[in-house]
Structures are given as C-alpha cells and as structure tokens.
Amino acid sequence: MTTAFDRRRIPAPEDSYPPELSHSGIEAGPSNHAARSKSTKPIYLKAGLISQANGSGYIESGRVKIACSVYGPRPKQPPYSPQGTLNLEVKFAPFASHSRRAPLRDTEPAALSSLIHSHLLPALQLHLLPKSALDIQILVIESDSVPNVLSAALTVASMAVADAGIPMNGLGVGVMIDSEGSGDRNQSDIEVHDSGGTISMGVMPALGRISGIWMTGEMSLDQACSLIDTGVQASKSTHAILAQSLIARAAEQLSSSS
Amino acid sequence: MATLSPAERSYIISGLSSSTPTRLDGRSLHSPRAITISYGDAPQANGSARVCVEGGTEIIAGIRLEVGDVVPRTSDINGTGNGKGKGRATGGEGWQTQVEVDVTPQAYPQLSQQALSLLSAQYESLLSDHFVPSIPPLPILPPTKYFIPHLQLTIISASSGSIPSTLFIAARAAFSDLKIPKTKRIGWEGATKGHNGDRETDDGGMDMEESDLSGIKAAVRGGRKGPGGKSGRARVGGDEWDLDPSGDGLEVLQEREKLPVLIILNLIPSSNAFFLDATLAEEAACSDRLHLCFANFNAETICGMRMEGESGIPTGRIKPLIVEGQRIAKQLMQSLNEQIPTGASGITAAAHR
Numbered sequence: 082m083t084t085a086f087d088r089r090r091i092p093a094p095e096d097s098y099p100p101e102l103s104h105s106g107i108e109a110g111p112s113n114h115a116a117r118s119k120s121t122k123p124i125y126l127k128a129g130l131i132s133q134a135n136g137s138g139y140i141e142s143g144r145v146k147i148a149c150s151v152y153g154p155r156p157k158q159p160p161y162s163p164q165g166t167l168n169l170e171v172k173f174a175p176f177a178s179h180s181r182r183a184p185l186r187d188t189e190p191a192a193l194s195s196l197i198h199s200h201l202l203p204a205l206q207l208h209l210l211p212k213s214a215l216d217i218q219i220l221v222i223e224s225d226s227v228p229n230v231l232s233a234a235l236t237v238a239s240m241a242v243a244d245a246g247i248p249m250n251g252l253g254v255g256v257m258i259d260s261e262g263s264g265d266r267n268q269s270d271i272e273v274h275d276s277g278g279t280i281s282m283g284v285m286p287a288l289g290r291i292s293g294i295w296m297t298g299e300m301s302l303d304q305a306c307s308l309i310d311t312g313v314q315a316s317k318s319t320h321a322i323l324a325q326s327l328i329a330r331a332a333e334q335l336s337s338s339s
Numbered sequence: 340m341a342t343l344s345p346a347e348r349s350y351i352i353s354g355l356s357s358s359t360p361t362r363l364d365g366r367s368l369h370s371p372r373a374i375t376i377s378y379g380d381a382p383q384a385n386g387s388a389r390v391c392v393e394g395g396t397e398i399i400a401g402i403r404l405e406v407g408d409v410v411p412r413t414s415d416i417n418g419t420g421n422g423k424g425k426g427r428a429t430g431g432e433g434w435q436t437q438v439e440v441d442v443t444p445q446a447y448p449q450l451s452q453q454a455l456s457l458l459s460a461q462y463e464s465l466l467s468d469h470f471v472p473s474i475p476p477l478p479i480l481p482p483t484k485y486f487i488p489h490l491q492l493t494i495i496s497a498s499s500g501s502i503p504s505t506l507f508i509a510a511r512a513a514f515s516d517l518k519i520p521k522t523k524r525i526g527w528e529g530a531t532k533g534h535n536g537d538r539e540t541d542d543g544g545m546d547m548e549e550s551d552l553s554g555i556k557a558a559v560r561g562g563r564k565g566p567g568g569k570s571g572r573a574r575v576g577g578d579e580w581d582l583d584p585s586g587d588g589l590e591v592l593q594e595r596e597k598l599p600v601l602i603i604l605n606l607i608p609s610s611n612a613f614f615l616d617a618t619l620a621e622e623a624a625c626s627d628r629l630h631l632c633f634a635n636f637n638a639e640t641i642c643g644m645r646m647e648g649e650s651g652i653p654t655g656r657i658k659p660l661i662v663e664g665q666r667i668a669k670q671l672m673q674s675l676n677e678q679i680p681t682g683a684s685g686i687t688a689a690a691h692r
Contacts, residue, residue: 191457284654302641306661
C-alpha cells in the first residue's frame with residue numbers, strides 16, 4: 082500500500098535543473114595561461130607543518146602541492162661512512178595526477194627521487210655529518226608535470242632541511258622554465274610535450290651556483306642558455322619568499338617558547 | 340664504482356688540476372679512448388650492436404619491433420600504464436620506444452640486488468628522457484598501428500667507466516642497424532556520390548568502382564561505415580596491412596644520423612677545466628659532471644642536460660661548457676655517422692679514435 086511517505090524510495094525533488102559543468106582546467110594550447118604567461122606564478126610556502134619531524138615544509142605553486150618532512154641527522158648502521166648519507170624518497174598520492182596512480186606500483190618513482198637527490202646534494206654539507214643519515218620524505222599531493230614537481234620539491238626540501246636546523250651551503254631553490262614563456266609557467270603535461278623544451282634547475286641564488294639542471298625536449302643552444310639565465314633570475318624571487326617563510330617560522334617558535 | 344682513499348683522490352685531482360694536466364693513463368684531458376662498434380651481432384633481433392670501449396666496458400644493444408595498437412593520444416598522460424613504477428609521462432605517445440637496461444651483476448660485482456635495480460632504473464630514465472624522443476615513429480597504419488621498438492641494453496662489463504655515453508652510442512648503433520619490414524596497406528576505397536577519391540597504396544590496394552556493390556563487397560563496405568558514413572562520405576577502409584616484399588623487404592630507419600649522442604663533461608674541483616671519458620677511478624675522484632645530449636646534424640640542437648655532483652656549478656660557467664660540449668658532440672657524431680654500415684648485412688667493425 083503506497084502512502085505519501087514511502088520510506089523505501091528516496092523522494093525526488095520537485096524541481097529539476099540541468100547540471101552545470103564547470104570549465105575543465107586542462108586544455109591544450111596557451112589560451113589558459115595567457116594571462117599569467119609573463120609573470121612568475123604565486124607560491125605559498127610554510128615551514129614547520131609536521132610537528133613530529135625534525136623539519137618540515139609545505140609548498141603550493143600553481144597546480145603542485147607538496148609536503149616534505151626531514152628526519153635527521155639520525156645515527157646510521159655500520160659500515161662507517163665518513164660523510165652523511167642522504168636518503169630521499171618521493172611518494173605520489175594516488176589521487177595526485179590526472180589519472181590515478183596505482184599504489185606501490187606507480188606512486189614511488191625511483192628516477193624522480195634520484196633526480197631530486199642529486200639536485201639537493203650541493204646545498205648540503207654532508208661532510209659535517211659522519212656516521213649519520215638524513216631522511217627526507219616528500220609527499221606530492223597534487224601534481225601536473227614532472228618538471229614542476231621537481232622544482233617545487235627541491236624548494237620545499239631545502240626549506241625543510243633548513244627548518245630542521247641542519248647547516249647548509251645555501252638555500253636551494255627550484256625553477257622551471259619552458260621555451261615558450263619568459264618566466265615560470267604552469268604547464269600541464271600536454272603542453273610539456275608540445276613546447277620546444279623544458280628546463281628544471283636547482284639554483285642557490287645566494288652563492289650564484291647551479292646545483293642541478295634537467296632538460297628535456299629539444300632546443301637550440303642559444304635558447305637553452307637564455308632559458309638558464311631567465312631561470313637564475315627567477316630563482317631570486319623564490320629565494321626571497323623561502324627566506325621570509327623561514328624567518329616567520331623562527332619568530333613563531335621563539336614567541337611560542339618564551 | 341671504486342672506493343678511493345683520500346690520498347688516492349687527492350693524487351688524481353692534483354694531477355688533473357695542475358698546469359700540465361696528467362692523467363693516470365697518460366691521455367690528455369680531452370682525448371677519448373678507442374671505441375669499437377660492431378653491428379648486427381644478434382641476427383634474430385631487428386637491429387643490434389655491440390660497443391666496446393678500450394679498457395673493458397662492453398655493452399650490447401638489441402631492438403625488437405613489435406606491432407602495437409596505439410590509442411590516439413587522449414588524456415592518459417601520466418603513464419600509469421607503465422608498470423615499471425616510474426610514474427612519469429613519456430609524452431603520452433604510445434608508439435615511443437620502450438627501453439630496458441639490464442645492469443648485470445658481473446658488471447658491478449660489489450652492488451646489491453637493490454642497488455642494481457636502482458641503477459638500471461636510472462639508466463632507463465636517462466635514455467627515455469633524452470634519447471627516445473628523437474626516434475621517429477614507425478607507422479604501419481597511422482594513427483592506430485605502429486611498430487613499437489623495444490630496446491634492450493645489456494651492460495656486460497663496466498670496468499672502464501663512462502657508462503652513460505656508451506649506452507647512448509650502443510643505442511644509436513642499434514638503431515642505425517635496425518631493419519624495418521616494409522609494409523603496405525590493403526584497403527577498400529569507398530566511392531561517394533560523384534567523388535572517386537583515388538588513394539595510393541603500394542601494391543595491394545584495391546579500388547572499388549562506384550556502383551558495383553555486390554555480395555561481399557557490399558557487406559564489407561556496409562560494415563565499414565564509420566562515423567562519416569551516413570552523410571555520403573564513405574570512410575576509407577584499410578584495417579588490413581601486409582608485408583611488402585619489394586626489394587628485400589626491409590628499410591632502414593630514416594634520419595638515423597640525427598639520433599642523439601651524450602657527452603659527459605667531468606669537472607675538476609679546483610680549476611676551470613674539464614676532462615672527457617673518465618676512467619672508474621677518475622669518476623670516483625671527481626664526482627661533478629655535466630651530461631649533455633645533442634641531436635640533429637652537426638649536433639645543432641640540445642636535447643638533454645643533467646648535472647650530477649656535490650658542489651654545483653657557478654652560473655657563469657654553464658654557457659661555455661655547453662658550447663664546448665657541442666663542439667665535441669659534433670666530432671663524435673660525425674665519426675659515428677661515418678661508420679654506419681650502408682649495406683644490408685651489417686657486420687662491420689669500426690674503430691673510433
């Protein structure tokens with residue numbers, strides 16, 4: 082016997098509206114980024130995100146969100162090593178990219194970890210940490226393309242190491258430039274393929290040294306050199322933001338302990 | 340990788356950075372060791388090569404072509420289908436070469452199994468990032484059927500160092516030796532109202548006249564009507580292909596002279612010079628190096644850059660290093676291109692100095 086209040090069925094709303102489809106964010110072509118193509122994209126950096134870790138950091142840059150935590154220096158098992166060991170692990174969340182990554186199979190790319198490792202090494206003073214290991218875990222929450230992730234991860238990793246109080250040669254900053262724009266660009270993977278080439282660099286602006294460089298694609302020599310120059314310039318502003326967020330964190334710690 | 344004592348390390352570095360640079364084997368800073376390349380060592384493979392560097396490094400490369408179905412590029416860019424767990428995009432093109440580098444325990448007896456597979460993953464990503472994008476596609480029936488090359492490199496011995504550039508030379512030599520079977524498309528040519536498009540096929544294509552739709556032909560044509568069929572534009576059929584036996588049925592890879600080479604500039608810690616072709620001991624002593632890949636005739640374009648090291652490079656030094664690297668790459672490419680065998684049977688030994 083049907084009544085007006087049939088509990089087995091979900092009552093339908095009385096009105097109906099067509100669904101509103103939001104404009105999809107990923108589009109091939111430069112139209113999406115035309116407004117921002119000439120300026121560096123905004124970056125949000127915060128140190129001290131994770132309280133159990135010795136040092137930690139969080140970065141949001143365009144469509145990349147990364148959290149990083151540093152544990153160390155921790156004693157390392159024998160055999161004796163005269164220099165500290167850097168163990169760096171990058172882990173992607175399964176929902177981080179446009180298509181889902183299967184856990185354990187696609188979420189831990191070894192090649193990216195070794196790239197970030199080699200870009201971070203010049204900034205650290207491992208000879209001051211014998212018999213010790215420094216463990217850095219990088220968790221990518223949202224990513225769009227590999228060069229973007231590489232440069233953002235480098236920035237946040239050096240912030241986390243500095244937050245842990247480990248002496249460094251200089252603050253390393255990651256920048257990504259492609260051969261279409263004249264500054265940092267936010268690029269989806271589709272565009273990475275179509276443009277001439279992309280350079281992802283680790284720079285230590287305070288020392289004027291390049292700690293790592295990774296280039297894919299194809300471009301002429303002059304283009305590559307001018308991109309490198311652009312990147313070095315762009316790294317200075319990121320470096321300033323990094324330094325400020327570290328100072329803010331230190332001030333926070335001072336005021337909370339006093 | 341040799342482990343060096345501090346005394347050995349400083350001995351090597353002071354030899355390299357002195358005003359008259361000396362190396363352990365007496366070479367000058369920029370002189371490479373002799374490289375021997377032989378093509379066609381593995382006749383069952385579609386293309387193969389073996390590269391030996393004076394001093395013991397030996398790498399074998401082999402290519403197997405597989406016919407693959409490629410989904411035309413969609414949004415699956417992040418390569419989750421790549422079961423090796425690298426998790427990065429290969430540009431989204433399904434026809435790109437798949438690379439595998441086998442780092443054998445006999446080449447690196449001191450490394451554990453885990454370290455071997457890590458090294459193998461690093462070399463694979465080096466090749467996929469900087470060598471594979473320059474390989475042209477091998478279409479059979481574009482855009483869905485391609486020959487997909489599977490490149491397998493085996494490091495048999497690594498006793499004289501400089502593995503990455505030798506990997507590139509071996510891959511390049513294998514692609515130079517590659518013989519691709521010629522194919523032809525067999526298809527139906529759909530006739531439309533008044534339009535009798537005439538599509539050229541190699542040998543076996545069949546043209547269909549306008550009104551003759553009897554029996555099998557009609558059924559096939561009817562079944563082949565694609566999305567454009569109803570409006571009167573018959574879709575050009577052609578899901579079939581066959582080998583083309585004209586000539587000897589094989590062709591070489593186009594533009595194989597343009598494939599990339601990798602130059603490794605090893606930087607000397609306390610000086611502005613660099614040296615080439617490091618031995619194992621020199622690699623362990625000077626860990627700062629710059630990898631540069633150049634492609635195209637005369638090494639015109641740069642297609643990859645990587646840096647390794649502990650101390651970084653001052654920003655002003657990068658450009659001159661890149662220019663020097665290009666000059667060296669040009670020489671290397673020219674001498675490698677001269678040695679590519681032009682005959683169909685390719686067992687040619689070539690020495691490069």
